Amino acid sequence: MSDYTYCVIGGGIVGLATAYQLLSREPEASLLLLEAEDTLATHQTGHNSGVIHSGIYYEPGSLKARFSKAGAQQTKEFCREHGIAFEECGKLLVATNDLEASRLEALEKRAAVHGLEAHRVSQAELREREPNIAGVAALLIPSTGIVDYTRVASTLAELITAAGGQVRTGSRVLGITETPETVEVRTAEGTTTCDQLVVCAGLQADRMAELAGLRPDVQIVPFRGEYFQLPAEKADYVRHLIYPVPDPQLPFLGVHLSPTIDGAITVGPSAVLGLAREGYPKFSVDLRDTARMLAFPGLWHVARANVATGAREILNSLFKASYLRECRKYAPALTKADLLPYEAGIRAQAVRKDGTLIHDFLLSETSRMVHVLNAPSPAATAALPIGEHLAERVRERAAQQRA
Numbered sequence: 001m002s003d004y005t006y007c008v009i010g011g012g013i014v015g016l017a018t019a020y021q022l023l024s025r026e027p028e029a030s031l032l033l034l035e036a037e038d039t040l041a042t043h044q045t046g047h048n049s050g051v052i053h054s055g056i057y058y059e060p061g062s063l064k065a066r067f068s069k070a071g072a073q074q075t076k077e078f079c080r081e082h083g084i085a086f087e088e089c090g091k092l093l094v095a096t097n098d099l100e101a102s103r104l105e106a107l108e109k110r111a112a113v114h115g116l117e118a119h120r121v122s123q124a125e126l127r128e129r130e131p132n133i134a135g136v137a138a139l140l141i142p143s144t145g146i147v148d149y150t151r152v153a154s155t156l157a158e159l160i161t162a163a164g165g166q167v168r169t170g171s172r173v174l175g176i177t178e179t180p181e182t183v184e185v186r187t188a189e190g191t192t193t194c195d196q197l198v199v200c201a202g203l204q205a206d207r208m209a210e211l212a213g214l215r216p217d218v219q220i221v222p223f224r225g226e227y228f229q230l231p232a233e234k235a236d237y238v239r240h241l242i243y244p245v246p247d248p249q250l251p252f253l254g255v256h257l258s259p260t261i262d263g264a265i266t267v268g269p270s271a272v273l274g275l276a277r278e279g280y281p282k283f284s285v286d287l288r289d290t291a292r293m294l295a296f297p298g299l300w301h302v303a304r305a306n307v308a309t310g311a312r313e314i315l316n317s318l319f320k321a322s323y324l325r326e327c328r329k330y331a332p333a334l335t336k337a338d339l340l341p342y343e344a345g346i347r348a349q350a351v352r353k354d355g356t357l358i359h360d361f362l363l364s365e366t367s368r369m370v371h372v373l374n375a376p377s378p379a380a381t382a383a384l385p386i387g388e389h390l391a392e393r394v395r396e397r398a399a400q401q402r403a
Contacts, residue, residue, distance in 0.1 A: 002181075002183075002195045003032070003192050004031060004032045004192065005026070005031060006022050006029055006031045006195065006198065006398075007031070007034065008032070008033045008197075008199075009033075009200065009208060010035065011035025011037070011041065011153075011157075011169065012040075012041055012043060012044060013045040013153045013156070014375050015198070015200035016040065016153050016156040016387075017156060017383040017386060017387030017388075018198050018386070019156075019160050019165055019167075020156045020163075021388045021390070021391035022394065022395070025391060025392075026395060030164070032165070032166045032194065033165065033166065033167045033168065034168050034171040034187065035167070035171065037170070038170045039169060040150075040153055040167070040169065043203055043278060044203070045149050045150060045380060046149070046153075047343065048345055049256075049258040049260075049268075050258070050261060051091075051146060051241060051258060051378075051381070052072050052075055052086065052088075052144060052145035053068050053144065055116070055381075056107060056110060056111050056118065056141055057107075057110075057246060060110065063361045064360050064361065064376070065114060067378075067382035068382050069115070070384075071381045071384055071386070072144075074384040074385060075381060075383075076145065082155050084152060084155060085147070085148070085151075085261055086145050086261065087145055087147075087259075087261060088142065088143060088145040089144070089145060089146055089259055090142045090143075090144055091242075092121065092126070092140055092241065092242055092243065093138060093139040093141070093245050094133060094138045094242055094330045095135055095136050095137045095138060096136065101136050103245050103246075104120065104245060107245070111141065116141060118140065119140045120140075121137065121139065121140050122137060123137060129240065130238055132237050133238065133242055133330050134331070135330050144241055146241070146260060147261055148261050152380075171189060172187060172188065174211075175211060176197070176208070176212035176213070176369075177213075178366060178368050178369055180367075182194065182195065182368070183196070183197040183369060195401070196369070196397065196398050197212075197369045198369075198370045198372075199369065200372045200375070200390075201371075201372075202348050203220060203277040203278060203346065204220070204277070205350070205372060205375075206218060206219050206350075207220075208371065209373060216364055216371075217352055217353065218352050218374065219292070219298060219353075220348045220351075221273070221299055221302070221349050221350075222273075222276070222347065222349070223274055223349050224269075224270070224272050224273070224274040224344050224345075224347075225271060225344060226268055226269055226272065226317055227268030227269050228267045228268060228323070228339035228340055228341065229264050229266050229340050230257075230266075230334075230338055230340070234265065235263055235264065238331075241257070241259065242256055242257040244329070252271040254326065255268055255270065257327075266342055267327055267334075267339060268342070269345060270316045270317055270323065272316070272317040273310070274289075275289065275290045275293075276289050277289050277346065277348075280344050280345075280346065296353070297354075298354065299351065301354060302351060305355060320339055323339065324339060347376075347377070348375075349374075350362055350373055358374045359376060361379075361386065363390075365393070367397065368401075370390060370393060372386075
C-alpha cells in the first residue's frame, strides 16, 4: 500500500488546480502536494500580468486555444463562487500602422473560429475610448479580464486541505523512483510513496523529469519579463488592457499596458534571456543554471535565429529610454519618469535541441507519472481545465492499474 493515492509536485496554480480537480472527482482519495518554496505561487503564478486571457492568439485546435477559452470561463465562475475580485475590463489590440491594421483582420477571423466576441475599433473610436493611446485601428475583445492569481492559488490550497488533502511547503524533492507498484518521492524529511505522481514544476520541469529517470528532449530556458509600473497619479491612464498587434515572426507578444485588480497599471513585459531560473532582481546570475544553458545546443539555435530581436530586448533591459520607445509606439505621452520599478517575472520556455520553441502544452508520461514539461501562457488562465485534463488522465491510468 502506498502512503497516498496521488502526489502532486509543484505549488503553482497548475499544480494546485490539478490537486483540486483530483479531489473534486475522487473525494475518497488521499493526496499530498509538495512545494519546494516556503510559500505557494512563488514563481510564475505570482509574477505575471494577472490577465484572464481570451485565447484569441492561439492556433485553432491547439491545447492552448481549447484550455484558454474554457479556462477564462471557469476562472470567472470560480472567482464568483469564492468571492475573489476580478474585472472584465476588455483588451484592445492596437495597430500603429497599416501592416498591423491588416493583421487585425486575421485576428478577427481567428476570434470567430474560436467563438470569441471581437469588435473592430476605428481610429476615432479608439481615441474616444482611450485618449492616451495612439493607433490607426484596434480590435476589442470584451471578455478579457484581470485577477490576482495568487489569490486564486491560495483559495485552491484552502479547498484542497478542506477536502482532506495535504499541502506541504518547504519540501524540495531530492529524488523520484518509479517501480511497478508505486512511485517513491524523496525529500529532506523522508520518502513518501504514491500510486500516481503528477509533476507541475514550472521552471524546474526538465530537472524534475531527469530526477525521475526520464530523458526529455526539451530544456527549460528562462526568459526574464521585465516590467515597470505607472505612478499612482496615472492609475486611470488606460481603462482597457492595451496590447500591441503580435508579429507572427516573433516568439513573444511585446510590451503592453495592463491595469491590475489592485488599481495599478503595469508596463511590460520585455523578454530577455535570464541567467537564473529563479533570480528576480536585475542581473541575477545562477552559475548552475547558466552553465546548463550554455551547454545546451538549443539555446544557440534560438540565439542565431533571433539576433535582432535579442539585441533589442537587451537594449530595452539595459536602457530605460530604449524600453520607453517600445511603449511610445502606442502611448506617445509617456516619459521616463512614468516608468517606476516593478518586480520582474521569469517565463519557463521549453526548447528542443534543434532550437524549436515549444508553444503548446507538453507532457511526458509513464505508467505512474505525468510530467508537465511546458505550461506556457495562458497557463494561469487555463489552470482549471489543465488540471481537469491531467486529473482525468491520471485517474484513468490508476483505475486500469487497480483493475
